[in-house]
Amino acid sequence: MAASPVWSLPRSFCQALLKATDNRRLFVLLPFSLIAGLTIYAVLPNEPAPELFALGTALTLGTLALSLWQRSLSQLRWATQLAALWLGFCLLPIHAALFGTSMLAYPAYGIYEAQVDEIISSDGEERRLVASGLLPIGDSRPVDIRRARLLLPADVDLQPGDRMRAELRLAPIPGPILPGAHDSQFHAYFIGIGAYGSAIGSVERIVEGEAANLGRQVQALRDRIAARIDAVLDDDTAAIGKAMVVGDQSGISDEIRDVMAASGLAHIYSISGLHLSIVAGGVFWLVRLLLASIPLLVSWPAKHIAAVAGIIAAFLYLLLAGGVDNVPAFRSTLMLALIFGAVLAGRRALTMRNVAIAAILIILIDPASVFRPSFQLSFAAVVGLIGIYEMPQRWGNAATGGVGRIVRTVVATGWTSLIAGAATLLFSAYHFQQTSPLSVVGNVLALPFVGLVIMPFGALSVLLMPFNLEAPALLLMGWGIDRMVDVAELVAGWSAGITGNPLLSGWTIVCGLGALAWFSFLKTGGAYWVRLWRLRLSLPWVSIHVPTS
Numbered sequence: 001m002a003a004s005p006v007w008s009l010p011r012s013f014c015q016a017l018l019k020a021t022d023n024r025r026l027f028v029l030l031p032f033s034l035i036a037g038l039t040i041y042a043v044l045p046n047e048p049a050p051e052l053f054a055l056g057t058a059l060t061l062g063t064l065a066l067s068l069w070q071r072s073l074s075q076l077r078w079a080t081q082l083a084a085l086w087l088g089f090c091l092l093p094i095h096a097a098l099f100g101t102s103m104l105a106y107p108a109y110g111i112y113e114a115q116v117d118e119i120i121s122s123d124g125e126e127r128r129l130v131a132s133g134l135l136p137i138g139d140s141r142p143v144d145i146r147r148a149r150l151l152l153p154a155d156v157d158l159q160p161g162d163r164m165r166a167e168l169r170l171a172p173i174p175g176p177i178l179p180g181a182h183d184s185q186f187h188a189y190f191i192g193i194g195a196y197g198s199a200i201g202s203v204e205r206i207v208e209g210e211a212a213n214l215g216r217q218v219q220a221l222r223d224r225i226a227a228r229i230d231a232v233l234d235d236d237t238a239a240i241g242k243a244m245v246v247g248d249q250s251g252i253s254d255e256i257r258d259v260m261a262a263s264g265l266a267h268i269y270s271i272s273g274l275h276l277s278i279v280a281g282g283v284f285w286l287v288r289l290l291l292a293s294i295p296l297l298v299s300w301p302a303k304h305i306a307a308v309a310g311i312i313a314a315f316l317y318l319l320l321a322g323g324v325d326n327v328p329a330f331r332s333t334l335m336l337a338l339i340f341g342a343v344l345a346g347r348r349a350l351t352m353r354n355v356a357i358a359a360i361l362i363i364l365i366d367p368a369s370v371f372r373p374s375f376q377l378s379f380a381a382v383v384g385l386i387g388i389y390e391m392p393q394r395w396g397n398a399a400t401g402g403v404g405r406i407v408r409t410v411v412a413t414g415w416t417s418l419i420a421g422a423a424t425l426l427f428s429a430y431h432f433q434q435t436s437p438l439s440v441v442g443n444v445l446a447l448p449f450v451g452l453v454i455m456p457f458g459a460l461s462v463l464l465m466p467f468n469l470e471a472p473a474l475l476l477m478g479w480g481i482d483r484m485v486d487v488a489e490l491v492a493g494w495s496a497g498i499t500g501n502p503l504l505s506g507w508t509i510v511c512g513l514g515a516l517a518w519f520s521f522l523k524t525g526g527a528y529w530v531r532l533w534r535l536r537l538s539l540p541w542v543s544i545h546v547p548t549s
Helices: 009-022 025-043 050-070 073-099 184-189 214-232 235-246 254-262 273-292 302-320 327-345 352-365 367-371 373-390 401-432 439-467 471-495 507-521 525-545
Strands: 108-122 126-137 147-153 163-171 193-207
Touching (some): 025 073, 025 352, 025 367, 025 507, 073 367, 108 147, 108 193, 126 163, 147 163, 184 193, 214 235, 214 302, 214 439, 214 471, 235 439, 235 471, 273 302, 273 373, 273 439, 352 373, 367 373, 373 401, 401 439, 401 507
Antiparallel strands (some): 108 126, 108 163, 163 193
16 A cells, blocks of 8 residues: 555655755755854854854864865765854854944034935935044044934935035934844944934035045936936825835835735835846846847847846846845845846756855845845745746646736736745744735736836836936826825725734744745755645544544
8 A cells, every 4th residue: 555645754855855965955055054153143142252263163164174085075065054054153243343333322412524425315304324434523522433324404415425514413223122123233233333313403515525426426316316206296106106216215105104014015115126127127128129120130149138238227227226235126136147147158047046146145245134124035035936936837738818828927926926925924924013914916916017017117217317208107107106006005905904913933033944945955845845734634633533542
């Protein structure tokens, strides 16, 4: 008699582990090893002694050397995972030494000069920026911090590279309001921000920055695009338009934020993989179509040229979205660069290996981002989508014709939203204590407006701005935004009364990361979840039919 699929689970699972190891799938676990090391360091109650770092480094290097000396491939693979774990443990101290700052302990008042590094957001009344090199004037108290985030009036046109003088109140950055809650001090420390501040008197620009400053030029371009959007669109429509084109979310009202969150559509106004994929993918498709339609260029490598154009479009959009400081957009741009790079190399683009490479680079560049919701949500969503994409497909013949294409598009949108929502559910519930039970419905209804109206006409409007012809495209983009908000309000109304507000412990995130590691390591990882679910359903039956003595 054949063994039950339920009881054959341990044996088949071990076989899958061995097969995944032989197929070099251990590489995709490297970012998880880095994350594990970062987590171990972060939960320690005290800073480890320098001797511990020296001992751990010596043991790790010794393990790698022993594996190489014995020429054991299996030992080398696991020694590499150990090295990644230890590197993750050391990353935060390394970044603290390179980019950390002293934190302001007590409020400080006085007149200070400073260099403007970055404009975070700006509207008609206020300007949020990051300034460095705070120099006290007169008897003002010196502050030993690298940078400060300041809230200043918008009537002084400050740009990156400018030197300013202002009468400021500098305040310590608040810590978490509850144990385990969001820690602003932790994240500010690793980007060199040691205080928050606001103007309590006059603000003036004393030295104008160089015109050739790239940050200054990009910020000026962002301001001009935002002003053009404000000139055509109104209120929340303009605010969402600016958020999706130049990454400035400061004008979005709390009411719209609540509605978008309740309907599972809050990710749409945050520039990330969705927006960059539409823009870069659209450029790739248009360039390839253009080259293929010109007979004289038939012999040209159209696919490779289009891939280069897609990479350039992604990086230009990243600059508009705020550059490297916009972490979700930077992660998505890096992933797109790897995908288009795979196209240039003639390799498969959507693989878990590319996801691992992107995650490793991001963790090395900004290890503190591992503890931010944006990294966890985007990483979980991409792992879930690529994991499903890599699984053996058992679909029937694709439907043909116009109706068939529409059905496939709707099904694909719903399926994508369901996978991404399931993969990120635990993380969003932990960080925001909020769930969106009808997010799949909201995304199925709203994403056609995003992909077919808002983003295409938003990109077209930017291209038409040098010719002052952007108004029709902006009006169409605004119409799409209004319809998207209508969908959000409709779905939020349906969700009323069935949304949850869970309070989860930190160990749930560890379980979520473990599940993602399983799913990424095993190409058939999803099948084991199904079989475990069948085992769970069978347990009540087993408990009833076990004979008693």
